[in-house]
Amino acid sequence: MKCDKQNMLLYAVTDRAWVGKQTLYEQVESALKGGVTCVQLREKELDDEAFLKEAVEIHALCQRYGVPFFVNDNVDIAIRCHAEGVHVGQEDMAAAQVRARVGEGMMIGVSVHSVEEAREAVKHGADCLGVGAAFATHTKTDVDVLPHETLKAICDAVDIPVVAIGGIHKENILQLKGTGVDGVALVSAIFAADDIETECKELKALSEQII
Template structure:
C-alpha cells in the first residue's frame, strides 16, 4: 500500500496519555469509524514484545478499514508487524538507510521543519512529509512553531504529499488554507475527545474543506 494525497487528509497519531475509559485499540477503531485516512502508532513506553503485539492488532484493524498503518520511529517493529510504513524524524535513522532496508514496498514518512530538510527527505526516498509544528503542541517539548510561509514553501518545493502536524484542532485547521498541505496530522484533538468518532468526523470535514476536496 502506497500513500497519496488522500492518505494525508486526516492522519491520526496515537498518544497513550489518553488511554483510560477506552483501550488504545478501541480509540483507534473509533477514529477509523470517524473517517481518519491514516493511523500512526507512536509508542515510547512499551517494551518491544508489548509494542509488537499491539502493533499487530492495530495493523489488522487498519486493514479492515483499508487505511494505511504507520509505525513511528521504530523500523524493526514496523518490519516485524508488517506495517504499511514507518515515519522517522530528523534525529532518527536517515531516510536513505530506511529506504534501503525496506525497499519500495513500504511507505516512508519523514519529519521536515524547513525546505532544506524537505528536499533532502524527498531525494532520499521519502513518500510523504510531516511538516511542523504548525501550532503550539503539548505532545513534544522544545518545538519551535513553523511559520505559514515556511509551510507553504515546503509544499511548493516538493512533489510528494505533505501533512501538517503540531497543535492542530478544529479551531485552527481553517488557518492552513492556502498553505498547500494535503491534510492534517492530529493527536490530542482526536484521542482526548469524549467522542472520538464525532471529533474525527468534524476534523475530516474541516480538512476536506481546507484542502478543497470536500464533496
C-alpha cells in the same frame, strides 16, 4: 510504495496519555469509524514485545477499514508487523538508511522543518512529509512553531504529500487553508476527545476545506 495524498487527509497519531475509558485499540477503532484516513502508532514506553503485539493488532484493525498503518520511529517493528509505512524524525535513522532496510514496498514518512530538510528527505526516498509544528503544541514542548509561509514553501518545493502536524484542532485548522498541505496529523485533538468518532467526523469535514 507510492503515497496517495487522499490517505493523508486526516492522519491520526496515537498517544496513550489519554487511554482510560477506552483501550488504545478501542480509541483507534473509534477514530476509524469517524473517518480517519491514516493511523500512526507512536509508542515511547513499551518494550519491543508489547509494541509488536499491539502493532499487529492495530494493523489488522486498520486493514479492516482499508486505512494505511504507519509505525513511528521503530523500523524493526514496522517490518515485523508488515506495516504500510514507517515515519522517522530528523534525529532518527535517515530516509536512505530506512529505505535500505524496508525495501521499496513500504512508505517512508519523514518529519521536516525547512525546505532544505524537505528536499533532502525526498532525495533520499521519502514518500510523504510531516511538517510542523503548525501551531503551539503540548505534545512536543521542544518544537518551535513553523511560520505558515515556511509550510507553504515546503509544499511548493516537493512533489510528494505534505501533512501539517502540531497543535492543530477544530478552532485553528482552517488557518491552514492556502498553505498547500494535503492533510493534517492530529494527536490530542483526536485521542483526548470525549467522543472520538464524532470528533473525527467534524475534523474530517474541516480538513476537506483546507486542501
